[in-house]
Amino acid sequence: MSNFKFYLPVLGFVVVAIALWRGLFLDTKTLPSMLIDKPMPTFELTSVDGSGVSNSDLPDQIFLLNVWGSYCLPCLIEHPTLMRLSEEGEIPVVGVNYRDRQDLAIDWLADNGNPFAFSILDESGRFGIDLGVYGAPETYLVDADGVIRFRHVSVIDETVWQEQFLPAIAELRAEGT
Amino acid sequence: MSSSAIFPNRNVLLLVAAIIVLLGSLLLPNAAYSQVDTFEFDTEEQQDRFRTLSDELRCPMCQNSSLSGSTGGVAEDLRREIHRMIMEGMSDSEIIQFMFERYGDFILFRPRLTAATVLLWFGPLLFLLIGGLFAFGIWRRARKITDSDTQLDKSQQERLQQLLGDKT
Amino acid sequence: MIPEVGSFSLILALCLSMILATLPIIGAYQNNFLWMSMARPLSAGVFVFLGISIAILAYAFVTDDFSVQFVAEHSNSLLPDRYKLTAVWGGHEGSFLLWTFMLAGWMLAVAIFSKSMPLEFVARVLGVLGFLITGYILFMLATSNPFDRIVPLPPVDGADLNSALQDFGFIIHPPTLYMGYVGFSVVFAFAMAALLSGKMDAAWARWCRPWANVAWAILTLGIALGSWWAYYELGWGGWWAWDPVENPPLITWLFGTALIHSLAATEKRGVFKAWTVLLAILAFAGSLLGTFITRSGLLTSVHAFASDPSRGFFILAILGITVGGALLLFAFRAPLMKSEFGFGLVSREILLLSNNVILVVAAASVFLGTLFPMVYQAITDELISIGPPYFNAIFIPLMALLALLLSIGPFTRWKRTSTSYLVQQLGKVALAALALGVVLPLLVTREISLPATMAVAIGSWIILAMLLDLVNKTANKATRLKGLRALSFSYYGMQMAHMGMAVMLLGVALTSSFSSERSVLLSPGQDVGLGNYVFQFEGTASVNGPNYVGEEATFTVFEEGEEIAILHPQRRIYLATNTPSTEMAIDAGFLRDLFITLGEQKEGDSWSMTIYVKPFVRWIWLGAIFMTFGGILAAVDKRYRRLRRKQTESNRSKDKSNSIGGELQPSS
Secondary structure, three states: HHHHHHHHHHHHHHHHHHHHHOOOOOOOOOHHHHHHEEEOOOOOEEEOOEEEEEHHHOOOOOOOEEEEEEHHHHHHHHHHHHHHHHHHOOOOOEEEEEEEOOOHHHHHHHHHHHOOOOEEEEEHHHHHHHHOOOOEEEEEEEEOOOOEEEEEOOOOHHHHHHHHHHHHHHHHHOOOO | HHHHHHHHOOOOOOHHHHHHHHHHHHHHOOOOOOOOOOOOOOOOHHHHHHHHHHHEEEEOOOOOOOOOOOOOOHHHHHHHHHHEEEEEEEEOOHHHHHHHHHHHHHEEOOOOOHHHHHHHHHHHHHHHHHHHHHHHHHHHHHHHHHHHHHHHHHHHHHHHHHHHHHHO | OOOHHHHHHHHHHHHHHHHHHHHHHHHHHOOOOHHHHHHHHHHHHHHHHHHHHHHHHHHHHHHHOOOOOHHHOOOOOOOOOOHHHHHHHHHHHHHHHHHHHHHHHHHHHHHHOOOOOOOOHHHHHHHHHHHHHHHHHHHHHHHOOOOEOOOOOOOOOOOOOOOOOHHHHHHHHHHHHHHHHHHHHHHHHHHHHHOOOOOOHHHHHHHHHHHHHHHEEEHHHHHHEEEEEEEHHHHOOOOOOOOOOOOOHHHHHHHHHHHHHHHHHHHHHHOOHHHHHHHHHHHHHHHHHHHHHHHOOOOOOOOOOOOOOHHHHHHHHHHHHHHHHHHHHHHHHHOOOOOOOOOOOOHHHHHHHHHHHHHHHHHHHHHEEEHHHHHHHHHHOOOOOOOOHEEEEEEHHHHHHHHHHHOHHHHHHOOOOOOOHHHHHEEEEEEEEHHHHHHHHHHHHHHOOHHHHHHHHHHHHHHHHHHHHHHHHOOOOOOHHHHHHHOHHHHHHHHHHHHHHHHHHHHHHHHHOEEEEEHHHHHHOOOEEEEEEEEEEEEEEEEEEOOOOEEEEEEEEEEEEEEEEOOOOOOEEEEEOOOOEEEEEEOOOOOOEEEEEEEEEEOOEEEEEEEEEEEEOOHHHHHHHHHHHHHHHHHHHHHHHHHHHHHHHHHHEEEEEEEEHHOOOOOO
């Protein structure tokens, strides 16, 4: 069957074509987080309003960690959602003020409202690196033991909250105490 | 014929080589090339390591550039971290591990060798072996044709002998 | 009104190409002279209507017709005229129209320069090309029509052309790249004609070679222009990033290089027939793959156009039908193409075969590295990156191996060569190359560098072997000069291209080993040193362009105390989009480049900036230019023109008398 080798190119091509076709359905832009199921990085920093904060100040229940900046336009777009969540007591929200200036951050919160229990001040972006942040806004779902369970990149609006966060939270509540 | 053909060749070749060496040493700049100096480093080796690491790590928020080829944002912060880690005495593999723990395989332009990437790293070698096999097969068939050429020659030669034999 | 004419012209071109894709090919099977002879005029017609389309698009840009969506997305009233014209290929729709128009240009060239080929063959070739163009125009009309209008309210002004594209490099790189890239469709059509007819003889290879050589030469130039442009545009001295959109042209180039060498063996000795056809199909597949990757959003890259999956599916369909169909036909017909002659273990055929294996392995490896992340993600749902460290690790050893074999080729004879002859000739060259490799870098840098030694040794190996071969080949004539004149363009083309390869290898290796850079913060009056050079920062001044404002710095460059250059890097803001950009200032030289990129203004008058010294970087593109010239020289060898004239006369009478319908024509 020495003629079989002449069929190898077309067979190889079929494999490649199938791979290319499947490839069209992939989302290559969102980076999955490396910290899923890992504990929050340890930190001992100051918050935006000047007081010292560390891991012990984090809520003892499931909470959201939101990475934001006063320069970030999508952060402004997702702000109403965070405000509602915080005001209605649905879930605590802790902020990470990422690569920003303290005075600008304070002004932004004053102008728009402060949904955060507190905001960790991360002017240099060092804490963001420990989280694996690559651009604001990002929102993490952290469980009661301080373990990161889910990350959403980009705006968290009501649809994202309903379709992605609520099911994840329900799952956590089901398995945890 | 062969010796006289070699002599002019050899002389010409030596002459050409000598010219190239002379020209080369004249034209090439006599520089002591210094290396990279982006941050302050204690040794040149540290500078080289910084450059190589920045080249081999991918910017997480850019379209396909390395940390050294990106401006602003996370890329700047990560370069600063690399500098810090080099100065603190961390090894290259420790620095890469640091990056991997936070950003995953995506940030490594040099993919790790794992069970999943074995095909990637050894693929080219595999291709070379397969290519070599195909080439060998083509040559084997070609040699068979050459052999049959010689056989024809033989039968033709016999005919020739016959004809000659007839003549005498 | 006029943009609609452009769209209508596309439809007319489509109608003609659909006829072209069917009738002449059927005519070839039925030996129908009338249908076959329609191929040439139909080709001309397709070219004319596509030409009208692209001219109308250019007109829309030049007249600031922002009611056309493509113009509004890529132009602006303040944009200088030359960039308005080149903005035609500044985005997906227009660049694809350019792509198709280039193919029509090649098709017209085949129609004109094919008088020496039998009509049956020409009909098939033009028919296949017409089939391709049909697919491309359908794609445009269905998913990417450049003439779509914005209704109901067109914008007052356009979004402006991306600032990185407002540059000379953008004027020449895409058209040249496309011209070469698309040129491999011609060789593909030749291969398809051979497969369709079931015949492939030495004549086929002889017709094919000039087209393959010219397409290869232009593609070499196109890729080199892209590299050169990236180098001075991006601002950090990089000239090849192994980007997923850069790689497909390289893959085509690698297959194309294997093809032109394989064609030599097929023409001269009737061997590697199936191999040659396969390479022609693969080189063409590379060009479609590039189109697919760039336009489907499959992979993230700086080059990718805005993604739209429906386009991806359409192009994949074209890929499947053309390449899949071609490979299937190959599986059926290739076994019939048997080699006519044999060859021994030490022979030119073996060297060309090894050349092909290495190039195909290199192409397959680049392909593997480019698509692996996507496959990995599809299977594991995780992201992985494959970049320069991987590609360099694989590609460089392969190219080094190729370079070593390259010199041996011209010294071998067809079928059988004496090994002792090769050793005797090339042994001297090897020793001389090693000696130069050790001595030259030592002389210049006064330190031992293995990469530099290897690079100089391999470069000398190629160049010295070439010189020795020249000496050998002119030995038997009355004078050396007569000997040189007696050598063919084909020979000179080969040597020039090989020399280009050596020059490029040297440039790549030496610039990678010895480039240096330095980032500093300077105030006016301060200076910084790098290598033998001192860069003195004089100060900055405001600068106003047609569609930008910025700051221009002045630097005086000294070498060993003597002033050698004044450089003016700029930092610009483009008004329409408020995007900043940096314009490097380069002092280009044969032996080294010096350049400066401005960063940002810090406190007071001080600026951050980076200085670069890059030795031998120009050799990279100089080598490519040599290769381009070599390819074109080989294509215009007298041999082809002489045979063409003879063939043309005999064909004219043969076609007419042999075919149905032809008998009705009065004999000439």
